[in-house]
Amino acid sequence: MTGPHLDEEPAEHRRFARYLQALEAVAEADEADLVAAVLRDQDATMADSAVGRHLDRRAADLLTDPRFTAWAQTMTEVITDRDFLTLRLREWTLLRTIALGNPWTAEELTGATDWFQRTAATTQIVTSPKALRLLAECGRTSRIRNAASRQLRHRDQPN
Known part of the structure; x- marks a missing residue:
């Protein structure tokens, strides 16, 4: 099929790209207001996706930073009615x-989503042998169990 409009990007794709750019560049003081504005977009799925990517990027950046707790509390207030984002x-x-070595329960880890378990098992974020052993034994998928097992073997190898 050919036509003058086939090469045009849909409006929601353009808005999504603009939202991602704005969220990446937003000042910390304006972040909550911008996230709230994005979530008011008429396309809730697209808005959730843009904010979800933003949360992933910011959370990863702040993961061991003391500012994480205040940031997470602020974001929780903004996303409170969005189940996936929450x-x-x-x-x-x-x-x-887990990364900070604070207390957690096996139920929290085994009851978490595939995304969480995969992230915990395949990145250097989680270095807890206890968490990795639990994922190697009880991870929801073979991919998760294998990744956690590899992380454990890698940890145990002498440098």
């Missing part, structure tokens, strides 16, 4: 807890 932020908080 869950994702809660799981970033659990990743932080």
Whole structure:
């Protein structure tokens, strides 16, 4: 099919790209207002996706930073009615807890989403042998169990 409009990007794709750019460049003081504005977009799925990417980027950047807690509390207030975003932020908080060596429960880890378990098992964020062993034994998928097992083997190898 050919035509003058086939090469045009849909409006929601352009808005999504603009939102991502704005969220990446936003000043910390204006972040909550911008996130709230994005979430008011008529396309809730696209808005959630843009904010989800932003949360992932910011949470990863702030993971071991003392500012994470205040940031997460602020974001929780803004995203409170968005189930997916609330869950994702809660799981970033659990990743932080484990990364900092703070107390967590096996139920939190085994009951978490595939995304969480995969992230915990495949990145250097989680170095807790206890968490990695639990994922190697009880991870939801074979991909997660294998990745956690590899992380454990890698940790145990002498440098």
